[in-house]
Amino acid sequence: MAERALSFGAVARAYERYRPGYPAELAERVLDYAGAPVRTALEIGAGTGKATRLFAGRGIAVTATDPDPAMLAELREHLPAEVETREGALEDLRPDRQYGLVYSAAALHWTDPAGRWPRIAALLAPGGVFASFGGPARLADPVVRQAFEEAQAPEVESAEVPSPDGTPPENEMQWPGAELEKSGLFADVRQFVVPQRLTLSADEFVGLLSTISAYLILPIPVREQVFRRIRQVLPETVELDAGHTVHLARRR
Incomplete structure (x- = not known):
């Protein structure tokens, strides 16, 4: 997981270009x-600022943090100067001030599960x-999705990050909802989905894949071969x- 977590900086510009807002x-x-x-507000893992825009654009003073300096450099190119940035993972942050909103x-x-909730x-x-x-972001057409999955196998079985606590996908409460409830530090835990539908060209979709950690950790020749196979079936x-699964909670 650590290798995947730190794989994005090398493609920061592509991340900004192809990742949807x-x-x-x-x-x-x-x-x-x-x-x-x-x-x-404090943002954990801001990347190139896709979500920073949501809240900074509403007049909120956002402190955007990320462990990758290349991602923060890209963020600074696109966001107002008043957005403060800090290099570091959640585990590196010190509670020298408190915020009305912390989001990721x-x-x-x-993030490291050990001490995650007390830190937040x-x-x-x-x-x-x-x-x-x-x-x-899943292909909506089941026929196209099946062809895509066959094209990327066996090098990539699934590009999705598994649930950190092993919650099965059929459970009503998904991660991190149950962890928030069990922590004893938060109240009024809620879960809902905000839908989003996207239409991309095939090349844009492959560009999006090029920013996903499961592909980034492949050797470059293998990655390029996988992308060629995928492009041929699209x-x-x-x-x-x-769609975005949202979890909200309030500090006790």
């Missing part, structure tokens, strides 16, 4: 849940909100189901 509805629902104005977009699974709680003001959101445009 987040829908406005997602930020609206997080802030509605907060129930009061949120003035400060498609990055929480890269320490960064939140009492009553502050924690939000985690993300999800895989129609000129593909539809993606890219």
Whole structure:
């Protein structure tokens, strides 16, 4: 997992180009849940700032953190100067201040489970909100998806990151919801899905794949061979189901 977590910096520009942004509805629902104005936020694993835009664009003072300097450098190119950045993983952060919102977009699974929730709680003001959101972008057409999966095998069995706590996909409460409830540090845990549908060209879809850790850790010749096979089975445009599973909780 550590190798995958630190694989993105080499493709920071492609990450910014091909990774989709987040829908406005997602930020609206997080802030509605907060129930009061949120003035400060800390982002865990900000990457190139796809989710930073959601909250900084609403007048919130966001501190964006990421362990990869190349990802933060790309973020700084695209976001206002008032967005503060800090290089470091969650485990490196010190609770020298507290925030009204701490959130992580498609990055929480890269954090160390040992002490994860006490660390996050320490960064939140009492009553502050924690939000985690993300999800895989899956090909919507089952026939295209089957051809895609066959084309990437056997080098890539699945590009999705498995549930960090082993929660089966059929469970009603997905990770990290149950962990939040069990921690004793958070209340009012909620889970819901914000839908998102995308239409990409086949080349854009392969570009998206080029930013996913399961492919990045392959040797370059193998990766290129896999991408060639995938491109050959794709129609000129593909539809993606890219809905985001959101978990919200409030610090006790």
